[in-house]
Amino acid sequence: MSLRLCxxxxxxxxxxxxVRSPGTCLLIDAGLSLRALSSRLAARNLLMDDIDALLVTHTHxxxxRSSAITACLNHRIPMYNHAANEAIFARKYRRFHKLAERRLNATFDDAPLIMNDLTIRALRVPxxxxxxxxALSIEHDDGEDCLRIAFATDLGRVPHALIDLFADSDVLVLEFNHDIDMLQNSSRTQYLKSRVNGASGHLSNAQAAAALRTLIARSTRPPLAVVPAHLSRECNTPRLVIDLVRGILHKQDAGDTHLILTSQDEPTEWIDIAAMHKRNLKGLV
Ligand SMILES: [Zn+2]
Ligand SMILES: [Zn+2]
Structure with a gap:
């Protein structure tokens, strides 16, 4: 069993x-410059040519980035988009139609998407x-063990269906976007503050914390790792998020759960989910 995330x-x-499994190297979103994308992949011993597919979560x-479309064309990487976003991408990106011309565009709908040895379930979020x-649930099942990554980075509130989908996941990548007080006291316009804080904006630390508490309570075992993501530079701090998540893990008897913080500027280490799972099993014996 091998499943890693960076x-x-x-x-x-x-x-x-x-996400890297034995049979698939999947890139989720490509919103970095091509230079940053290539160098961060290289820092984790990957080349663009190692990528089997790109899956894009939404149209922001x-x-x-448009340069990612060029990279897909140059490296023959198929791009997977929800069918509802195809026309929007076609309008937004000049070279998007070339993907279809070269049979590099793949659409999916709300049904589970099987990509080699990964099963991806996508849920529409506000x-x-x-x-x-x-939001994505990515599952790798080798017949012996089944490991799941939950991935939600841009959402204004947490729908019940997300809790159902994410319960019992091994790794939770969840948006902790802003601290409400820091947002209200920031120099942002009232319009932007309302947008970010609205039901279709981004999750505040408090909203993400509530979701994390519910998810742990709803799961039969604590997650192996929690990965807070999409932190606002201006309206959040890593310290606030670390203290908040540690407090929740401690209170909910999930002290062994790893806390891995993401950054805008550098990649995380490989999060070796299969290895964590193995260690956890040994701990139970
Ligand atoms: Zn967004
Ligand atoms: Zn975003």
Missing amino acids: ILGSGSGGNAAV VDHL HDADGVTL
């Missing part, structure tokens, strides 16, 4: 993550992008 960059300045530019915004 968040290459996270935040409104650009997002990308890699911090999740898909967010103010044109088209649909997706």
